[in-house]
Structures are given as C-alpha cells and as structure tokens.
Amino acid sequence: MNQWRWGRQSLRRRLLTTVMVPLVLLLLLNSLITYVGALIYANYVHDKNLVDDTLTLVQLMASESPDDKVTRQAQFLLEYEPQGRNYFSVFSRKHGLIAGNASLQPPSGLFTDGNEPQLYNVHIEKHALRAASIQMIDPHDAGDQLEVTMAETLHDRHVEAQQILLLSIPAQALLIIAAFLLVWLGVRTGLRQLDPLTKQLANREHDLAPIGDHDVPVEILPLTRTIDGLFARLRGMLALHERFIADAAHQLRTPLAGLSVHAERAQGSSDPVTIGDALNHIQRLIHRANRTSSQLLALTRAQTTEHEAGDSEFLDLAQLTPELVGQRVHEALAANIDLGYDGPAGPLWIDGDRHRLQELLDNLIDNGLRYAGSGAVMTVMLTRDSDGICLAVEDNGPGVPPTWIERLGERFFRVPGSDEEGSGLGLAIVQRIAEWHNARVRYLSASSKGGLRVEIVFPPATPPTKHT
Known part of the structure; x- marks a missing residue:
C-alpha cells in the first residue's frame, strides 16, 4: 500500500520539493553573500590597522637616531605575524633602501599632494599583499624625503571571513529549517481545505448540480x-x-x-x-x-449540438442537393407528386455534415409527400442571397394556416385538422439539424393560393484552395 502511494504523484510532495530546492539554493546564496560581506568588513578593519601601523612606523622613524633608524628588535616586531607575514620598507630619495624589504617599493605616481597613507595591492615572492605607503620629510635631513611602506598578507582576512561564515551558517540553517517546517505546515493545512469539497462530491449519488464558486479556493x-x-x-x-x-x-x-x-x-x-x-x-x-x-x-x-473533430466538411450544396432529390423521385411518382429541383450551376459551399443534410432534406420531402396531396407540385430550390445560401422546399398543397405556422418545428406538433398520420417529429428534426449547422429555419406560405415553403439559410464557407 505504501509503495503504491509513493509511486503515485503527490501534490504535497511536489509542493514541498518545489519549496525546498529554492530554500537550499537560498542558503547557499546567503552563505556566499555572508562570506563576501565578512571579507569586505575584514578588509576594512585590516586596512585601518595597516594605516595605523604605517603611521606608527613613521613615528618610530622620527624618534630613532640618524645612524640606526630601525633597530633589529623593532624590525622583528614589524615583520612578526603568527599566521602570515608582514613586510615593511623605508626608502630614501638620496640613499635608497634604508630598512626593510627591497622588493617592497611604492609604484610610481602613487603619491599625490597630501600626507595620508595610500593603500594598494602588490605581489612579493608569489604572495598577494595589501600595502600602505606614505611620504615624509626625513626628520634628520630636511633635504631628503622618505617613503615608508607597511604590507601584510591576505591570510588573516580570509580566515576571519571564514570564521564569520561558520558562525552564521548554523543560524541560517536553523532559519531555513524553520521556514521549511512552516511551509510544510502551511501546505498541509492548505490542502485540508480540499477535504470539504472532496466530502461533498463523495456524498453525491445522482446529483449533478454545479459545485459553484462558494467557499472554493x-x-x-x-x-x-x-x-x-x-x-x-x-x-x-x-x-x-x-x-x-x-x-x-x-x-x-x-x-x-x-x-x-x-x-x-x-x-x-x-x-x-x-x-x-x-x-x-x-x-x-x-x-x-x-x-x-x-x-x-x-x-x-x-439534438447533439456538440461538434467534434471530423464531424463536418466542405460540401457543395449545388452538387449534393440534386443527388439527394433524385433519390426520392420514385417515391414522389408513386404518390402522384411532381418533385423537381431548381438551382444554380456554380458551386455553393458550406461547412456541414453530409448525412445530417440528407436527413434534413429527406424529412422536408417526406413532409411534402405526406401533406401536399396527390397531384401537387413540390420544388427543391437552392439560391444565394445576402443572408447566405438558402435551401428551400416549396409545395402548392393546402399549406398551413398562419395561426399555426409559428409552431412548426415543435416536437409532436401536428396541424389540427390534418387527416394524415404522422409523429410530428419531421420538422423538429429539421430544426435541430439546422441549428447544428448554425443555419436558420423560416416557415412561409408558398403563395396566396396556399402551400408551404420551408427555407434553411446556411452560412457560406470558403473551401481551402487546392494546389496543383
């Protein structure tokens, strides 16, 4: 049973997975942002300390004797760093390197007017360094100018950023887990809103009333x-x-x-x-x-008005109608009725169903054969007018009184006083088939002398052009 449930698609599982993956990606992105932010802060603090160390070295240079400007003890303290290494240098415009590392020399054009230390990046012995340099007047020789530089590796900065990241990850993970639990609880509670609808549908037996939009999410x-x-x-x-x-x-x-x-x-x-x-x-x-x-x-x-694929096709009524009328000529002769056809030579295209159209025309002809009477004339006519393509069946029989014409097409309606047997369904079938074709049915008196004229007006159609 559990295997069957897990094998099926679960909306709850899909929703939780959809939420969990972005949450994990958000944790990774947040960790990256935290690390970058911590590194920026560590760089800011170390740059400030580096500037302070450079100014301290300047003060040390001013207090030392002219013969030994930086003692060995001071040099050791300046270069000492437990996790990395510090560098310093003091260059004189007259005497060149006075103390420190000869490779650590400020780039040309670094200094501008002002007495503030300048920060920049430099590489020494394949080490990436952050350096701060300042120019000063030699306190022991006013005609000389010194360039004092302090530099340190970037190791401590990255270590501090990693420590901040490691401290923040547990809190972020707990926050993500809490968010996931809240989402899980929200999904579970939200899906329970479907229970009343499910119960309502389950309690129905033969009720097909609409569910409606009330209380539906x-x-x-x-x-x-x-x-x-x-x-x-x-x-x-x-x-x-x-x-x-x-x-x-x-x-x-x-x-x-x-x-x-x-x-x-x-x-x-x-x-x-x-x-x-x-x-x-x-x-x-x-x-x-x-x-x-x-x-x-x-x-x-x-009465089935739903159209399905393949139900209809392009039909030429000018070709189809005389074929269908010709199939009923022998019945008309047997009933002593003159059945004829009058239509154009050119094509009249509609979008319709051949079998339904045959049933429509058969019922119209049956209606004339049954009620027009012996010796009557019945004509099937096909014309094109401003409203569309008109298929009409007209006879010169007794016709229908104007009082009852409007009721033609109702199921089981038969004109009072008619002696002919019938079900009253023929014209109702015509009405439904016409509606299926989006056509209109009109019932008219054929002439002042009597008779009935039934017109079906079809919307015209344009068949696709055949390429040769």
Whole structure:
C-alpha cells in the first residue's frame, strides 16, 4: 500500500520539493553573500590597522637616531605575524633602501599632494599583499624625503571571513529549517481545505448540480469550473436520454395499444375478412411504430449540438442537393407528386455534415409527400442571397394556416385538422439539424393560393484552395 502511494504523484510532495530546492539554493546564496560581506568588513578593519601601523612606523622613524633608524628588535616586531607575514620598507630619495624589504617599493605616481597613507595591492615572492605607503620629510635631513611602506598578507582576512561564515551558517540553517517546517505546515493545512469539497462530491449519488464558486479556493476554481462543465454535459446527455424515453413512451403508446386491440380481434374471430382487416391494421401500426422509432433516434442524434473533430466538411450544396432529390423521385411518382429541383450551376459551399443534410432534406420531402396531396407540385430550390445560401422546399398543397405556422418545428406538433398520420417529429428534426449547422429555419406560405415553403439559410464557407 505504501509503495503504491509513493509511486503515485503527490501534490504535497511536489509542493514541498518545489519549496525546498529554492530554500537550499537560498542558503547557499546567503552563505556566499555572508562570506563576501565578512571579507569586505575584514578588509576594512585590516586596512585601518595597516594605516595605523604605517603611521606608527613613521613615528618610530622620527624618534630613532640618524645612524640606526630601525633597530633589529623593532624590525622583528614589524615583520612578526603568527599566521602570515608582514613586510615593511623605508626608502630614501638620496640613499635608497634604508630598512626593510627591497622588493617592497611604492609604484610610481602613487603619491599625490597630501600626507595620508595610500593603500594598494602588490605581489612579493608569489604572495598577494595589501600595502600602505606614505611620504615624509626625513626628520634628520630636511633635504631628503622618505617613503615608508607597511604590507601584510591576505591570510588573516580570509580566515576571519571564514570564521564569520561558520558562525552564521548554523543560524541560517536553523532559519531555513524553520521556514521549511512552516511551509510544510502551511501546505498541509492548505490542502485540508480540499477535504470539504472532496466530502461533498463523495456524498453525491445522482446529483449533478454545479459545485459553484462558494467557499472554493481561488487556486482550484479552474478545476471546479471544469467539473461543473462536465456535470453540465452529463446533465444534457441524461436529459436527452430521459427525453428520448419519454418521447418513445408517448409516441409508441398508441400504436402498441392498437396492435393489442387488433391482435385480440384476430384471435377472437374466425371470419377471414375480419382477420385480414386486423392483420392489415397491425401491419400499418408496425410500419408507424418503426417510422416513429426511427424519427425518435434521428431527433436524438440531431439534438447533439456538440461538434467534434471530423464531424463536418466542405460540401457543395449545388452538387449534393440534386443527388439527394433524385433519390426520392420514385417515391414522389408513386404518390402522384411532381418533385423537381431548381438551382444554380456554380458551386455553393458550406461547412456541414453530409448525412445530417440528407436527413434534413429527406424529412422536408417526406413532409411534402405526406401533406401536399396527390397531384401537387413540390420544388427543391437552392439560391444565394445576402443572408447566405438558402435551401428551400416549396409545395402548392393546402399549406398551413398562419395561426399555426409559428409552431412548426415543435416536437409532436401536428396541424389540427390534418387527416394524415404522422409523429410530428419531421420538422423538429429539421430544426435541430439546422441549428447544428448554425443555419436558420423560416416557415412561409408558398403563395396566396396556399402551400408551404420551408427555407434553411446556411452560412457560406470558403473551401481551402487546392494546389496543383
């Protein structure tokens, strides 16, 4: 179990790792800054002491006799350093080196007007030194000028900086550890804010209501809003399923009841005429039930408005429409209806789905074949206008009274007084498929003499240019 938990990604472990690595890097950077700061301070203190030692040597030179300006004891004390080595030199303009190390000579151009010691860096015997030099009038010979220099190695400066660093590292480490513990406690406490949300979701069974933004931390709002979007899609799918079940029960109740009645007629009679009539009714009811179930499935598919990759393609309605109309000519002839097509020769491109468009046009033609009446004329027209590409199906049948035109496209709506059997789903399917294509449906009277005209206006599309 523990191995399984450690093998999975942990938000807490990732957050702590994300914080711990910068903290360790911060400790290293702080140590470097501390060392540099300590070295700067050590240089400042040693430079001050070096200047003081140079002035002390000047005073010593003024107090010594002219024959022996620096005694051996004084020279020993000046050069003595437990952890390193000190250097000094006294140069006379007239006599050259008077005392000290001949290699320690101030560079030319160092001195300017003034009596302050000048600090500079120098190398002697592969040693890096810090030196302080000053010019003075020889107290025993006013016509001579002396250059007095004191220098020391940098060893003590680095040692003192390292000591300061070693003293500061434990305190900095404790501070980093304390900060890490506080971050760990904060992460642990912060993640506990997810417990109410987790418990709320765990207690749900069939509730797909949105989580909402109330009491949800800002950082996980994108997650909860994504979950709300998923819940919304699930509610839509469940609503479609429930609507399909309700529609199926509503539409199949009548033919199933009729099937039961006529089946009982056939079973309870020995008259061949009665039995034949009952079987004919049963056959018609079965055909109606089949058509109703097919239209219910088509309506459910049409109500799925989400577009997925590959659902649509560029289609030329001027080429597709006459092909689809031609497939229904034999049915129109059987119903004694003159079915024709009128459209342009040039291409009319839309972005759509071929199968949905075929279902749309089939339902429009079925509606005309069913209600236009024998001897009617039905025309499928295709035009381009300022609104887009218009696909229209027009007939010269009895039409629909203006009172009911606005209700065309509702599920299960059938114009009162119609003698033809139907499910009232054909135009509802047309409406849903048009919405899927971002098209608009218009229901109009074909002419003053009657008839119905249904127009679907599609937004035009520009297909990609083919390169040869």
